[in-house]
Amino acid sequence: MLSFLNAARKSLTRLAIPAAGAAVLALAGCQPVAVGGGGPSIDTSAPVPVALLVPGGSGSAGDELLARSLENAARLAIADLGNVKIDLRVYSTGGKPAGAQAAAIQAVDAGARIILGPVFAQNANAAGVAVASRGVNVLSFSNNTDIAGGNVFVLGPTFQNTANRLASFAVSQGKRSVMVVNDRTAAGEIGRVAIERGVANAGGSVVARVGYEFSQNGIINAAPEIASQVRSSGAQAVFMTADTAGALPLLTQLLRDNRIDPSVAQFIGLTRWDIPTATLGLPGVQGGWFAMPDPALYQQYQARYQAAFGEAPHPISGLAYDGIAAIGALVKRGNAGALTAQALTQGSGFVGVNGIFRLRSDGTNERGLAIAQIRNNQVVVIDAAPRSFGGAGF
Structure with missing residues (x-):
């Protein structure tokens, strides 16, 4: 246990570096321009x-x-x-x-x-x-x-699109009572709002919410309170904003240490839990749900890219x-x-x-996402990505 917690805590030294494919692009920006939005005409007969x-x-x-x-x-x-x-x-x-x-x-x-x-x-x-x-x-x-x-x-991929997909699936699986657990950071608060909206859109209920200071001690100190609220609220799912480069390894393990059983209160992640792949071997994330792009299509892309350029593509x-x-x-x-x-x-x-x-x-955008679960250190798709708009998942 000590060796795992040390490894998990070391991940918190990289809190300023979000996980690839999740919050990596969510940097602070100015307000968007309120003009434009038309577009120039093109000559379709020329490049x-x-x-x-x-x-x-x-x-x-x-x-x-x-x-x-x-x-x-x-x-x-x-x-x-x-x-x-x-x-x-x-x-x-x-x-x-x-x-x-x-x-x-x-x-x-x-x-x-x-x-x-x-x-x-x-x-x-x-x-x-x-x-x-x-x-x-x-x-x-x-x-x-x-x-x-x-x-x-x-x-x-936006937080809201991901939250909508996961919340809809959770409710369809009988996980209607959701607890939200978020980092007290700008990204964490945006994620919390996205989850709450997603749950409401899906017809579920947010029955509890706990935010934690974005630090080792903040997570350690918050874990008992989170566990207590899971039990007292009757939450059927714990929806987290934490990512693999930050709080996720330590948070999920501490919740298990505080006797939260993911088979009772389903762990759900707003971010990708499979990047880096080493995360899949962590005990705390086993059984957790997260959303990802259509893996079959992406694996085809990875293989083609590798063959064409002799290296793996950036995520x-x-x-x-x-x-x-x-x-x-x-x-x-x-x-x-x-x-x-x-x-x-x-x-x-x-x-x-x-x-x-x-x-x-x-x-903004909408993307068709698959629902994945971590089982025995591997990613298993439990609900396929939709192949058209208007079907399941939308």
Whole structure:
């Protein structure tokens, strides 16, 4: 036990680094631009100029890897478009808002009709502001809905979309009474609100809520209170905002140590519990539910990417593929208004390597997610991702 707790507590030294594929893109952003949202006309008989903004040039090895992976994914998607021609132009932002602003302006001056990226929320916001008056839309890789709206769309999986999917499934399985447990951080509070809305939308009830200080001692001190409220409230599920790079390993183990049985009060995670894969071996997460993109489609993408580029793709690189797939699907129709906000938000959505998705008029997105459970240190899909909108899961 001591060795496990030491390992779990060490994870808390990385609290400022959110888990990949979950809160990694949810950085603080400014308010979205309230203008734009139309889009320029295009010549569908010629290659469509698309700007890809990546975090290259920041001096960070991680940013360089991400930049390369995003570009590779975009080019893989372009190769899959057949007769649709995309003129991809790649710009480095240096990982900073000022760099994103300059890159966006340079791209539009050079003729870009839409911008794909950048990654981080502040950078995406800066890019959107810079080109809003030019009528160019930005499909950012962020999942921070604070920057969504006007000419900025977020492609990253949002807390609300994930919470809706998980809450709906939980209620369908008889887990109607839900307790919310959240980090007392900006992301944790956003996650808490998303869970509460999701539970209400699904017809369930939030019967208790506990927030904890985002630190080792905060989690240790809160665990007995959380356990007590689980028992006294009769909660059938404990829905947590914690992620694998932060509180999750320690929190789940402490709840078990305080005699909370996940088979009675189901553990549910708002974030991905399978990244990194080492998390799957932790005793505290066994039996837990979380949402993930369609694993069959994503595994096909991973294999193709590995074969094409000789390395594994970055976990969020698939968003670049999805963005190109959406652009290509719209351009293929031969409509000069293919990249307007009206076209981008068409209700039938698109299919990418992460499954089905569609963009909403408020700049957010909906994604078809699978429900997974950790069993015997492995991920098992217990409810498949929907393959169309309007079916199960929506």
